Amino acid sequence: MNNEADIKELNDRLTKVKDEIAGILTSEKEDSFFAQAAKLVTLQLETYDKLTDGSFYELDEAAMKANNDELYNWKLEANYEDSFVNPTKAANVYGDKGQIIALLAEKLVFGNTHIFNNRKERFVIAIELFLEIYNLYKEGADVDAWKKAIKNHQTKYIDLIAMEAIHRQYDPDNHKVTEILNKVKPGDYRFLYLYGLPVSDNEVRTAKFIDSLPEEDLIAMAGTLTKGYRKGFEVMGVDFDKKKSVCIYYNVGFEKMVKTAAEQFKEMGLASTFLVTSGAENKQSDFDHKQDMALYLDEAFVDTYLFAFRKAYESIKDKVRSHGGPAAIEIFGERDFEPVRKKEAPAFDEKQRPLYASLINKAALLRTQFLPGEERSFAIIAYPVPEIGDKFEQIFADTVKVNTLPREKYQKIQQAIIDALDLGDHAVIKGMNGNKTELTVSFHELKNPEKETNFENCLDDVNIPLGEVFTSPVLKGTNGLLHVKEVFINGLKYTDLSFTVKDGMVTDYSCGNFEKPADGKKLVDDEIMNNHETLAMGEFAIGTNTVAYVMGIKHDIQAKLPILIAEKTGPHFAFGDTCYSHSEDHAVFNPDGKEIIARDNEVSSLRKDDPEKAYFGCHTDITVPYNELGEITVYGKNGYQKTIIKDGRFVLEGTQELNEALEELN
Template sequence: MDYRILLQKENDAVRERYELSMERIRSMDTEEMGLPYGCYFKKVSAFIRRIERLAKRVEETGLNGEEGLEGTSLTLEALQEENYALYKDILPENYRESFANPDYAVEVLGDGYGQLLSFLYTEIRADIVYAFEMRLMNITILNELFLEVYNLFAQAWEEGKNAPLEQLIKDSLYWFVSDYAEVTVDWRIREGLDPALSFGTDIVMKRDLTDLRYLYAYGEYVSETEIKLASFMNSLPQETIDQMASTYTEGFRKGFQVMGRDLKKKRTVVVEFQLGFERMIRRAVEYFREMGLEPICYRAAVESVNRRANGRRGYYGTSPNKQYDYDHRYDSALYMGNAFKERKLAVLRSAYETYRKEAAWCAGPALVETFGEEGFAPENKKSALALNAHQEALTLAYANESRQIVNQYMPGDETSFTIIAFPKPEIGPDFEAVFRETIRINTLDYEKYQKIQQCIIQALDEAGYVLITGRDGNETSMKVALHPLRDREKETNFENCVSDVNIPLGEVFTSPILKGTEGLLHVKNVYVEDYQFRNLRMVFKDGKVTEYSCGNFEDMGEAGAAGNDKSAEAAGTDKDAGAAGNDKDAGAAGDAGDARRQGQALVKQVIMRNHDWLPLGEFAIGTNTTAYAVARRFSIGDKLPILIAEKMGPHFAVGDTCYSFAEDSPMYNPDGREVIARDNEISLLRKTDMSKAYFSCHTDITIPYSELGDIKAVRADGSLIDIIRQGRFVLEGTEELNEALDEADDGAAGLDCE
């Protein structure tokens, strides 16, 4: 069935409102408007009229041309021109004078009005994808909101005023987001659960993927990245595509197998990817269908009520402008409050109740991540909307409570996931070689690593705690307390993780006991969620972060602090951490104390996720020295995602454990022993107060082998077992891992890699 047929009834019901609103917007061209706001309304109304023409074409000719899913009568050049026209206003070269830019909006429209009207325009820009998906309801309600705000100004002009009261505009925006949450939030839940909403799936499975015009059928921004990726994928032999897709889908299946969960009870799987990977995704869908799973391909959210502040989930194209995304990451500051939090939770609960059956059928997400793009150095703008301390607390509370609702309908102990990553062309001239090496890394010998890692686990299970130290300037000195084992023949502390849910393989991990876990975690350079941290330090006491800092702002003047090393966002939003966010008197870097406060703000925002403290949720030892060698050989260590980087040395994760919401489900290693370290003192609070048990975050920090000193397991009698000594595996049975480390050192000998 054509996806749009499902929307026909809804579109027919709203069509009169849609046409009336478009007619009214067209008539605005002839009206006198007061300056400077008239410029804004003319600009935005012109954009809406473009959307009207686009929607008409899509409705009349199919998804992207007369032949619909079978092809398009439009040339590639015509589609490229259309795509550029839709997104040109927010592209970096034009963004300086775009009303989507809060700086420009405030400059032209004034402080207060600028932020509100920039928010409105940004919401209206979601019309692009609504037009491609023929969601007339969403276009209509945004048209009506635009007209409501315009009428406030028109009335003010009639009364001889320059503008209406700012609060009137804010009220209109607030009630729009709140009242229509039943449309926007409900749809967001449905599109992540219902395979009948097959807009994305139809493109993947029915279009001619050798004709790159298919990329423009989504309505996403299409850059050279997507063109090059799709072309490269088309150049690969079918055997390679099969291997990539099989590794990905088998990882998902193995996740259920390893966790002892019944995949046969499930009917759907959520498939997430970047545009350009469709050839692999098509093959993966075929493999999933052989498992009895229908794909759900849903788009990354476009409206503020559903967007994530960090990262995107679903399918997506390259961002037309990361600064634009960054400027609007906290647009929820316009409406987040106690009442809205409860309103959104109520709508979320109602939506899951409506789609209860679909939620029970969903097996979980299968993600294809990408890496290789240049680092983003954001500008922190005082004009951008920002959460205050109360709103931060409400946002964290919403995340916690919403996760509990989701878990009621999709229990964590009944679903699984898988994640795999591949490079993008931006990684440089070695792209094809790095891609081939990534495939190799993703398909390393499962049984070989399982056996080596079992040796590590056997040694660690003799210990009461583990000592981890750094070298060559790394000051790490950590003690990690382990759960006592009653019977080592039947129980273990560490999970033997190979290539199932997290691809590539290569780690053993545990949930430490918090009491007795203490020390300093220090990394000279580490990337966390695309942000580089220099001299990151985190102090733990009884397993909880008590102090944190980074050196990103040391020896930097005002200009440097604004742009280098992806850390300008450090100016942050948390006043308690010394952030400069809304403090108009704060300098960019200032004295040492100011630099320290800004560094703390960066850590709190990105790693701590605005929590005042977090527990140590995971300790792991990565064993994928092959990945480390590849990173050194191609000098791409700073571009690898945490999915790969966490396998390249020991890592520590702050936040929830790896078993959150599934702690009571037994987990067994391949040797048959139960992994009993699934809880810590915080997660156990779920038995008395669920709100205190989880943090809705899990952030990994890896110490690379080059900075690693020793890892020693300490028995109850104080005797030591060396696992790693001066960055090399010395435990019997693990020595083979050093071959890749030696290769990395040899390959880097002539390079200035540090």
């Protein structure tokens, strides 16, 4: 919308939809989806007008909260079961058209973010789609006509969606979030309601807690992230001076820390973009709508999608190429969520599953054409939120401690582990205390051990906190069973999660979340296997952060620790791509000067001949905690054998100091 004619046309479209929405309000029954949707859109239009004339910013916090609750009324947990965003409710009322009704409801609620971020055209097209479906409903059109309308809409506007997504991530100019951060003031929390995202008491309490921290603590916390980010470029041998921007990922409530981090990045020469999420999102709703794309996904849409994103990248290719990568602030401690699988929710069919997996993989490959993996880095750190319980402030303080452990101490201890591992050709990992894990992991051959190593000494740079050594296993000869009794992965709690591996590839998997084994398998299929028939074991690591482990036990939050921390509290195994995905040819070195040569496996080595077969587009870590770990022993030629961990304790010479933290549990 760069010229007056385009702006006038959009304003005319907005006026037209306003009139049609008003008509629905007076003609439809109050409890129908269409009347309820018209009521929501009317509220959105009123809110948009207040944002435009500035009167919204004069509201007090209570009024802003009331507005937020009303905008998200359909997705509030108390209302969700009887909401049309819920596919079950929609199907009960509208039968075979229920999935489309629920999709429309989800799109309309998502319109809240458009009005607050001045994405006027995105807001208008969502209403236009709703009105198109409404007219089909009035005409008595069948479900195929409804699906055709949805697909045509997604195809028609994918260029707009792609352009906005790429600019939001890579273009720091006139970024809306910068305006919000500039409104952050002590004691005034109205800024929380300016994203158009749902805000609960958890986000408000987080903001108030962050606001209460001394300035020096905020500077130190932000510095842990920003310095770790910069250190990552040094460790990976990437030229930091060529980078001009960074994307800060964060959750609503952390604004004061984010503002400090953005200032520190600015001092390093980096402008910031932002991707913001809210812990107040309804997780069951997100789960229900995870595969909404099943309503329109086919090969033609994949091609259209990729072409649109290629054009979007091309439009700001210089800004993309000079982007450094993400700096993410994750959260943990939210209430347990165990998803309910609903037969009414859209789900990929057997043809769509590999198609979606291919789309994700091709999208990742497309990004590397504009921002090669060897030219970017990242940093991730995590903090608890008040929802974790009464001991929140103590847990927060302990997390800060975990995030700032002494680099030199762990570098030396982890080097002792690496030295022992490098003398072997495979390791055996066994569980205990009900953990059924029994795995053999094969290593690459070191042709020049004086200058080469298989394992990276992972410290406090990209993956904060420090505390692991990891490798890309040789797939052939990597066999056995991985089992975890309980684990959180990407916000979902799994029980009795297991994977069977043959020559490094997953051959079977299951979890105990549901009464029916098939439902558990489907959950793993969707959330961990990412709709692939099989995945490679892309990583084997040994975590050394016993301080983090003790924190989890002491506060009874072990199952709530994010994988970022949990992966440091025992051995972990990642299924999907290696840690060196898309940058395998870029040499990286440990602090001792040795090159880490295990950057490839038999799958990723296909990248030069057939890139689509070389990558999976996913990487999911699964940790066996120390209290379930019976043994890690490395074996090599001529009878070489060294045990690193036995019965949950480090026994290798040079590592016993790690057990000191564990003694607190006795």
